[in-house]
Amino acid sequence: MWLLGLSAALSIFSALTGEKEAARAGQVGYSTEILEIMNRHELMGNIVTWGSITIFLVWIYLFFKNMEDRRIDILALAFLTLLVGMVSFTAYLGGQLVWVHGVGTP
Numbered sequence: 001m002w003l004l005g006l007s008a009a010l011s012i013f014s015a016l017t018g019e020k021e022a023a024r025a026g027q028v029g030y031s032t033e034i035l036e037i038m039n040r041h042e043l044m045g046n047i048v049t050w051g052s053i054t055i056f057l058v059w060i061y062l063f064f065k066n067m068e069d070r071r072i073d074i075l076a077l078a079f080l081t082l083l084v085g086m087v088s089f090t091a092y093l094g095g096q097l098v099w100v101h102g103v104g105t106p
Helices: 002-025 032-065 070-100
Strands: none
Touching: 002 032, 032 070
16 A cells, blocks of 8 residues: 555656646657647646556545455455556557657757
């Protein structure tokens, strides 16, 4: 639970730095394919950021409301698994932008 809280807080900073880099990359004039990948990466990053914050807050609320209920842990595990998949896809898109298309490299 605490690792999710830490990652939720740090994802805010990741989103802010990503927005800064997207604004800087917008000045370069990339192709529509690259801009489409960047928009998808940005959307997934926003979903991960707000999703992790929401899951963390709901998990804390439900945990302290019903500490003995194991269903809360199972539900949290299901949402965490979904969140890991979304983070992996977002990282894949970011890797494609940098390593295949050279976005953000000198």
